[in-house]
Amino acid sequence: MSVTVYVPREATALSLGAQAVARALADEAARRGDALQIVRTGSRGLFWLEPLIEVQTRAGRVGYGPVRASDVPGLFAAGFLTGGQHALSLGPVESIAYLKNQERLTCGRLGVIDPLSLDDYLAHGGYQGLKAALPMQPGAIVQAVTDSGLRGRGGAAFPTGIKWKTVQDAPGTQKYIVCNADEGDSGTFSDRLLMEGDPFCLIEGMTIAGVAVGATRGYIYLRCEYPHAHDCMRAAIASAYARGYLGADVLGSGRAFELQLRLGAGAYICGEETSLLESLEGRRGQIRFKPPLPALKGLFGCPTVVNNVISFASVPIILQRGAKYYRDYGMGRSRGSLPIQLAGNIARGGLVERAFGVTLRELLYDYGGGTRSGRPIRAVQVGGPLGAYWPQSKFDTPLDYEAFAAGGGMLGHGGIVVFDDTVDMAAQARYAMEFCAIESCGKCTPCRIGSTRGVEVIDRLVAGDRAAMQHTVLRDLCDTMLNGSLCALGGLTPYPVLSALDYFPEDFSKQVALVAAQR
Numbered sequence: 001m002s003v004t005v006y007v008p009r010e011a012t013a014l015s016l017g018a019q020a021v022a023r024a025l026a027d028e029a030a031r032r033g034d035a036l037q038i039v040r041t042g043s044r045g046l047f048w049l050e051p052l053i054e055v056q057t058r059a060g061r062v063g064y065g066p067v068r069a070s071d072v073p074g075l076f077a078a079g080f081l082t083g084g085q086h087a088l089s090l091g092p093v094e095s096i097a098y099l100k101n102q103e104r105l106t107c108g109r110l111g112v113i114d115p116l117s118l119d120d121y122l123a124h125g126g127y128q129g130l131k132a133a134l135p136m137q138p139g140a141i142v143q144a145v146t147d148s149g150l151r152g153r154g155g156a157a158f159p160t161g162i163k164w165k166t167v168q169d170a171p172g173t174q175k176y177i178v179c180n181a182d183e184g185d186s187g188t189f190s191d192r193l194l195m196e197g198d199p200f201c202l203i204e205g206m207t208i209a210g211v212a213v214g215a216t217r218g219y220i221y222l223r224c225e226y227p228h229a230h231d232c233m234r235a236a237i238a239s240a241y242a243r244g245y246l247g248a249d250v251l252g253s254g255r256a257f258e259l260q261l262r263l264g265a266g267a268y269i270c271g272e273e274t275s276l277l278e279s280l281e282g283r284r285g286q287i288r289f290k291p292p293l294p295a296l297k298g299l300f301g302c303p304t305v306v307n308n309v310i311s312f313a314s315v316p317i318i319l320q321r322g323a324k325y326y327r328d329y330g331m332g333r334s335r336g337s338l339p340i341q342l343a344g345n346i347a348r349g350g351l352v353e354r355a356f357g358v359t360l361r362e363l364l365y366d367y368g369g370g371t372r373s374g375r376p377i378r379a380v381q382v383g384g385p386l387g388a389y390w391p392q393s394k395f396d397t398p399l400d401y402e403a404f405a406a407g408g409g410m411l412g413h414g415g416i417v418v419f420d421d422t423v424d425m426a427a428q429a430r431y432a433m434e435f436c437a438i439e440s441c442g443k444c445t446p447c448r449i450g451s452t453r454g455v456e457v458i459d460r461l462v463a464g465d466r467a468a469m470q471h472t473v474l475r476d477l478c479d480t481m482l483n484g485s486l487c488a489l490g491g492l493t494p495y496p497v498l499s500a501l502d503y504f505p506e507d508f509s510k511q512v513a514l515v516a517a518q519r
């Protein structure tokens with residue numbers, strides 16, 4: 001009887017040798033005459049264990065990791081095909097505490113299914129959301145998304161149902177659904193994991209959006225640095241077309257939804273929705289003035305829903321299980337769950353999907369296990385390169401949009417980058433300004449000029465060149481950028497700079513530390 005072994009084909013696992021492991025498994029099985037079926041999956045998101053391979057046993061799926069190709073003969077010798085003990089044994093995968101203690105509403109199929117198999121998707125609850133949505137009135141679908149409390153997972157946390165309602169109500173014969181798969185934030189990878197591990201879920205979410213707002217065309221704007229996600233999405237879209245889940249008559253409903261993939265050239269600003277639309281239309285990615293909102297005048301001047309990958313991927317379960325089911329997770333106005341990404345100097349980096357309300361401390365220590373270097377955590381940056389740097393004193397903040405905003409931070413796309421006590425926070429502040437200078441689209445002065453001046457001022461401040469004055473100038477400049485920038489790139493860059501100044505003044509100069517002590 002053939003034994004099924006699951007080997008990830010996701011980019012992190014591949015970069016750590018998953019392809020060689022799959023080859024070694026096939027070769028060793030052939031040499032021994034063992035019947036083996038290798039199924040390539042996405043990643044469960046437990047990166048420190050990758051490549052994590054799983055064997056289907058009578059007692060469920062049993063894991064081994066991190067596996068190297070050279071470990072494979074030893075695994076066979078230990079009887080891993082029947083769950084035998086080995087130094088790399090992890091036991092039943094779903095019992096690994098990191099995974100067991102998660103609430104995977106959106107990412108539940110990651111690492112479980114073959115992402116390229118529509119049948120596997122269907123066997124694991126796939127397309128139940130669309131099947132529930134098709135007989136509903138479009139208004140009822142939008143209402144369900146509104147009632148679920150889902151807010152955009154791309155960064156701005158705007159209520160998804162309200163955005164859909166605006167597009168639904170907008171006049172226009174052609175409307176569009178655009179998926180923002182640019183995922184430019186530092187330390188983030190949940191979009192990529194979803195696309196590489198469960199691409200039909202994104203397609204299903206976008207199709208539901210199309211049916212709800214009356215849009216017959218959709219585009220996925222994918223960053224070009226994600227070749228594996230590209231391959232996966234392309235294959236999944238082709239399968240969905242072949243089986244009638246996309247096209248002129250979705251599942252015989254009489255509703256059309258055509259979906260295409262577009263590759264971005266890799267500019268951070270092309271993740272901002274209006275720049276993205278410019279780029280999608282074939283122009284240089286540059287911010288458009290708002291209003292008009294993309295919901296009213298978006299792609300090619302038509303009403304357009306622009307949502308993040310995780311926002312769309314959260315929709316099928318809402319339609320399948322009901323708005324209340326989803327809404328019952330979370331706290332305050334942050335409903336449902338957030339796929340959080342642990343990155344940087346962290347012992348157990350990866351994906352943790354939890355309902356809103358989990359604290360930073362739980363994530364950093366219970367899941368992440370502290371730093372990889374073994375040194376104390378000194379700072380974390382949550383929400384990408386425009387997020388504030390927070391010290392230990394803020395680690396009890398619950399993951400909640402409002403709690404983060406009240407503390408001067410933002411949750412963004414849920415990326416957490418960890419730094420130990422060797423970090424130089426003045427260098428991090430300089431990096432924030434430099435990043436803004438490099439990625440600025442150039443449309444407005446506070447960002448285009450301000451970020452370059454910001455780098456220079458920080459350099460002078462750190463060099464001790466009239467430090468007190470540079471400190472004043474830097475805060476003044478941040479104030480101008482905050483209040484005068486056209487979009488959030490220039491407008492939020494002061495967050496990492498000011499938080500570094502406020503919480504870690506000693507890294508800049510003695511004068512700054514003195515001023516901070518007197519504040």
Ligand SMILES: Cc1cc2nc3c(=O)[nH]c(=O)nc-3n(C[C@H](O)[C@H](O)[C@H](O)COP(=O)(O)O)c2cc1C
Pocket residue numbers: 151152153154155156157158180181182183184185268269270271272273274306307308309311312487488489
């Ligand atoms: C500089 C900048 C970069 C952004 N990058 C991304 C990105 O990579 N992915 C994303 O989904 N949203 C990004 N956003 C947010 C989008 O503008 C927009 O709010 C989002 O795509 C809307 O989808 P949502 O409501 O589902 O979050 C960015 C915003 C700014 C200002």
Ligand code: SF4
Pocket residue numbers: 269287439440441442443444445447448485486487488489490491
């Ligand atoms: S803030 Fe920067 S990125 Fe945004 S419009 Fe102005 S110049 Fe462009």
